[in-house]
Structure formats: structure tokens, C-alpha cells
Amino acid sequence: MPYPAEFAERYRARGYWRGETFGAMLRERAAAHPDRIAVVDPADDRRWTYAGLDLRADRLAAGLVARGIGKGDRVVVQLPNIAEFFEVIFALFRIGALPVFALPAHRETEIRYFCEFTGAAAYVVAAEHGGYDYRELAAKVRAEVPTLRHVFVAGGEAGPFEALSDVPDEPVELTGPEPGDLAFLQLSGGSTGVPKLIPRTHDDYIYSLWGSNELCGVDQDSVFLCALPAAHNFPLSSPGSLGALYAGARVVLCPQPSPEVAFPLIERERVTLTGLVPPLALVWTEAAATTPYDLSSLDVLLVGGAKFSEEAARRVRPALGCTLQQVFGMAEGLVNYTRLDDPEETIVSTQGRPISPDDEIRVVDDHDEDVAPGGTGHLLTRGPYTIRGYWRAPEHNARSFTADGFYRTGDIVRLTPTGHLVVEGRAKDQINRGGEKIAAEEVENHILAHPSVHDANVVGEPDPYLGERTCAYVILRAGAEPLKPVAVKRFVRERGLAAYKVPDRVEFVDAFPQTGVGKVSKKDLRAGAAAPEPRT
Numbered sequence: 001m002p003y004p005a006e007f008a009e010r011y012r013a014r015g016y017w018r019g020e021t022f023g024a025m026l027r028e029r030a031a032a033h034p035d036r037i038a039v040v041d042p043a044d045d046r047r048w049t050y051a052g053l054d055l056r057a058d059r060l061a062a063g064l065v066a067r068g069i070g071k072g073d074r075v076v077v078q079l080p081n082i083a084e085f086f087e088v089i090f091a092l093f094r095i096g097a098l099p100v101f102a103l104p105a106h107r108e109t110e111i112r113y114f115c116e117f118t119g120a121a122a123y124v125v126a127a128e129h130g131g132y133d134y135r136e137l138a139a140k141v142r143a144e145v146p147t148l149r150h151v152f153v154a155g156g157e158a159g160p161f162e163a164l165s166d167v168p169d170e171p172v173e174l175t176g177p178e179p180g181d182l183a184f185l186q187l188s189g190g191s192t193g194v195p196k197l198i199p200r201t202h203d204d205y206i207y208s209l210w211g212s213n214e215l216c217g218v219d220q221d222s223v224f225l226c227a228l229p230a231a232h233n234f235p236l237s238s239p240g241s242l243g244a245l246y247a248g249a250r251v252v253l254c255p256q257p258s259p260e261v262a263f264p265l266i267e268r269e270r271v272t273l274t275g276l277v278p279p280l281a282l283v284w285t286e287a288a289a290t291t292p293y294d295l296s297s298l299d300v301l302l303v304g305g306a307k308f309s310e311e312a313a314r315r316v317r318p319a320l321g322c323t324l325q326q327v328f329g330m331a332e333g334l335v336n337y338t339r340l341d342d343p344e345e346t347i348v349s350t351q352g353r354p355i356s357p358d359d360e361i362r363v364v365d366d367h368d369e370d371v372a373p374g375g376t377g378h379l380l381t382r383g384p385y386t387i388r389g390y391w392r393a394p395e396h397n398a399r400s401f402t403a404d405g406f407y408r409t410g411d412i413v414r415l416t417p418t419g420h421l422v423v424e425g426r427a428k429d430q431i432n433r434g435g436e437k438i439a440a441e442e443v444e445n446h447i448l449a450h451p452s453v454h455d456a457n458v459v460g461e462p463d464p465y466l467g468e469r470t471c472a473y474v475i476l477r478a479g480a481e482p483l484k485p486v487a488v489k490r491f492v493r494e495r496g497l498a499a500y501k502v503p504d505r506v507e508f509v510d511a512f513p514q515t516g517v518g519k520v521s522k523k524d525l526r527a528g529a530a531a532p533e534p535r536t
């Protein structure tokens with residue numbers, strides 16, 4: 001679903017789309033300041049300069065091309081926060097092959113789907129991470145997906161696959177992609193049975209980077225700590241690692257986001273900004289009170305991915321001595337930020353306003369009619385870095401986009417007189433578990449595959465730390481062996497699903513509350529109206 005020509009023209013004419021590609025961007029930065037540090041990987045104290053990263057990307061691209069990876073090919077990339085992540089994605093950008101950004105938490109079900117649906121030619125994993133062996137996962141997926149010709153393993157023994165470190169070769173001439181071409185496929189949080197893939201172009205994504213940099217004060221002296229999983233849209237682009245690289249700044253990879261790991265890195269690397277989901281922001285503000293580490297270099301803490309409560313937001317500046325910047329974004333495009341010079345009241349009580357003057361925002365009722373100014377309704381958006389459709393999903397697109405190209409975000413918002421958005425709720429059938437998105441239908445389908453289960457509904461319920469956690473309400477088949485909640489959780493996990501999707505709580509009920517027309521009322525389920533008495 002390309003941008004209609006008249007919009008593309010406008011976005012170019014107004015200077016949002018600069019006609020750059022990621023490959024060329026890195027080349028320019030490397031020429032401008034070859035010896036500046038681009039990426040720091042504390043695991044083995046690797047420090048790659050811009051020239052170093054540029055050369056690595058060229059060499060890896062050459063090796064990948066020699067192995068038959070070409071323009072437009074899809075490559076599923078599932079890497080933790082290690083330096084190779086950037087080597088791989090910039091090599092793919094140079095070729096014009098499309099990274100498909102999987103998360104380290106994904107397991108067989110998700111990865112198989114990404115590989116199958118995209119017809120991926122290759123899959124890149126780390127040997128091991130967080131006690132999990134990705135080579136075993138790769139072996140299963142490779143056996144099931146015929147298009148998958150290569151698995152490349154970063155760090156550690158490659159086992160039956162090829163080590164990523166064996167791939168690089170003498171750089172070759174590449175024609176590479178055009179600025180308007182797709183750069184990668186990002187994952188949607190989703191509200192349907194399987195995740196949707198989000199096609200982003202070089203032009204549109206690069207605009208979101210420099211637009212973010214301007215609003216977050218990122219320049220070449222900034223040091224960005226990548227604490228969340230590097231491939232997620234928030235730490236990647238808001239302003240994220242790619243924003244930092246665009247600015248010629250430094251990215252410090254944080255292997256995991258706990259204060260024990262992150263705080264020493266902030267002190268040592270003089271980190272100036274980072275992004276966190278609300279539960280982590282809570283942990284950090286508490287830990288900061290007693291930490292022996294010097295966090296004074298930190299200027300900006302971005303918090304987003306899920307609603308940050310006003311009460312928690314108020315604690316950030318006193319605890320961490322930095323400016324809070326709320327971010328309300330989505331991998332589909334639109335990103336809102338509170339401005340660094342907004343009044344404190346605005347910073348703590350809103351989720352910001354759009355990056356671009358050409359981000360079009362509509363707040364509508366259930367019939368797509370605009371609500372009165374200041375009223376609460378569904379957020380629709382269209383703009384210079386918001387997609388016009390998911391990748392290869394025409395039926396879904398007809399529902400998720402209006403006829404004139406607005407994306408239906410599924411978020412319920414209200415606009416303040418200053419144009420700031422306040423997120424009031426969600427209309428999509430999704431649970432936001434501390435920033436990790438779970439499509440209820442996807443988990444329901446897995447529970448329904450259990451032979452003893454007659455019906456299942458998954459909803460979010462309030463959690464003081466995560467904001468929301470998942471509860472699965474399950475009706476057993478008549479005469480079925482009674483099940484324990486833990487058996488349902490294990491069943492879901494063993495179907496090869498990311499751990500964050502396993503229901504936090506399972507409750508057995510005899511019936512679901514219904515709406516007037518006899519549909520299951522998730523609203524009532526959420527309100528705890530799962531009637532009648534649970535079975536023992």
C-alpha cells in the first residue's frame with residue numbers, strides 16, 4: 001500500500017522526506033566523522049566507530065549477496081541487544097533486503113509464522129541469550145519452512161548453521177534501494193489471531209528519526225542507552241538507536257534493563273537519554289534513591305509503550321534529576337511526545353503531541369463522526385510516517401484503515417486545548433502488559449486447541465506494576481477432566497508462544513457474560529463479571 005502520489009509529493013515538497021536511505025546515511029556519517037564511536041557493546045567492551053560499522057555493513061552485505069540474499073528478500077532478525085544487531089540491519093539495508101524485526105521473547109509459533117508468511121530467505125539468531133538456545137529454535141523452524149535457505153548465528157558455536165562471523169567478504173558494488181522503497185517489516189502489537197507486518201520505507205522512517213531528534217534534543221554529543229529490546233519500534237526510532245546514529249551520536253547497548261545493569265553503564269558511558277516502559281520507569285525511580293552510581297549525565301528519560309500514571313510521572317524528575325518525556329507511539333507510525341519545554345503539568349498529565357505538523361489527527365465516535373472538541377473518542381491518524389496498510393493483508397486493511405487512508409489506532413483518546421493527547425483507554429482487543437502487546441484472539445486460539453476446553457476469553461485486568469496483566473476465562477467441555485490453571489498455562493507455553501503471552505491468571509467459569517445481542521461481553525469480563533461460581 002504505497003502512499004498516494006499527491007501525498008508523497010507533498011511530504012517531499014515540505015521537506016519531511018529527504019530522499020535518504022539507511023545505507024547512504026551511515027556512509028555519510030562515516031565519511032563525516034569516521035573515528036567517532038557509533039556503538040558500544042559492554043558485553044565484551046566492543047566499541048565500533050562509524051567507519052568500523054560502515055565497513056562491517058559493507059563486508060557482511062557482500063557475504064550475504066554471495067549467499068544469494070538479494071534486494072527485496074526478507075530476513076527474520078531475532079537478536080538481543082548486541083552490536084551485531086546493527087551490523088546485520090545495515091548490511092540488509094545496503095542490499096535492500098528487508099529485516100523482519102522479531103523480538104528475543106518470540107518462540108517457535110511466532111518465528112515459524114514470520115518465516116512462512118514473509119517467505120523469509122534467512123533467519124539471524126544469537127547462539128544463546130537469557131538461558132535460551134536459539135539454535136534449537138532455528139533447527140525446528142528451518143525443518144518446517146522450505147524458503148529458509150540460511151540460518152546465521154551470532155556469538156557462540158553455530159552448531160549445524162553458519163556463524164555470522166564467517167559471512168563477511170570483500171565489499172562489492174551494490175545498487176541498493178531507493179528512498180521510497182521498503183526498508184523493513186516491523187511487527188504490530190496486534191489484536192488478531194496472528195501479528196500483522198508493518199512495511200516502513202526509508203523516507204518515512206528516517207523522517208520519524210530526525211523529527212524525533214529535534215524534539216528530544218538529540219545531537220552528535222548525545223549518548224543513547226538502548227535498554228529495551230533493540231528491534232522494538234520505541235528503542236529503535238523514538239528517537240532510539242537509529243535516531244542516535246542519524247545524529248552521529250553514540251548508542252550504548254544495555255543487555256537488560258534492570259538498574260543493576262543499566263546504572264553502572266549510565267555512569268561509565270555518560271548516558272544522556274534512554275527510553276523505558278512504565279513498569280521499568282517505576283523500578284528505576286525507586287532504585288535511584290539509594291544507588292551509589294552517578295546518574296547526573298542523564299538529561300531525558302522517555303517513557304512510553306503503555307500509559308504512565310500521573311502519580312508515577314511526577315516522581316521522575318525528583319528521583320532521577322532529568323526531564324521526563326512521555327511518548328505515545330505505534331509501530332504503524334504516529335509518535336507523540338511531550339515537549340522538553342512543556343510545563344511540568346503537561347509533561348506528567350498528557351502523552352504528548354505529534355512529531356509532524358502534517359500528522360493528521362481525528363477523534364471520532366463509533367460512527368466515524370468527529371466528537372466535540374475535547375471529547376473522548378477513537379484516534380484515527382494519517383501522515384508522513386504512518387503506513388497506509390499492513391503488508392499483504394487486504395482484508396484486514398479494509399477494517400484497519402478508513403477509505404481515505406486514516407489508520408484506526410484502536411486507542412481511545414482526548415485532545416487538550418494545547419493539542420496534546422491523553423490516552424483514555426483502548427477499543428482494540430489487546431492487552432498491554434507493561435508495554436508488551438498481546439492480541440487476545442491469538443492466545444484464545446491456543447487455549448481453544450486444548451481438548452478439554454470448550455471456550456475461552458482473554459482479557460486484561462489491572463495490575464499495580466504492569467498496568468495490566470492477562471486473565472483467561474475458560475469454560476471446560478461437559479464431562480472433561482477438570483484442569484488446573486497451571487495446566488492451561490503450560491499448554492500455551494508448550495505450543496511455542498512467547499512467555500509474555502502466557503496468561504497470568506486462568507479462571508474456570510460456567511458461562512461468559514453477554515451483551516444485549518448475545519455476544520460475549522469482554523467489558524463485563526474485565527469488570528470481573530465472569531459468572532457464575534468458579535469450579536474447583
Ligand code: OOB
Pocket residue numbers: 187188189233234238303304305306307308326327328329330331332335351409410411423426432435437
Ligand atoms: C509502541 O508501539 P507498539 O506498536 O508496540 O504499540 C502501540 C500501542 C498504541 O496504539 C497504544 O495502544 C500503546 O501501544 N501505547 C500507549 C503509549 N505508548 C504506546 N498507550 C498509552 N500511553 C502511551 N504512552 O508501544 C511505541 C512505539 C514508538 C514509541 C513508543 C511506543
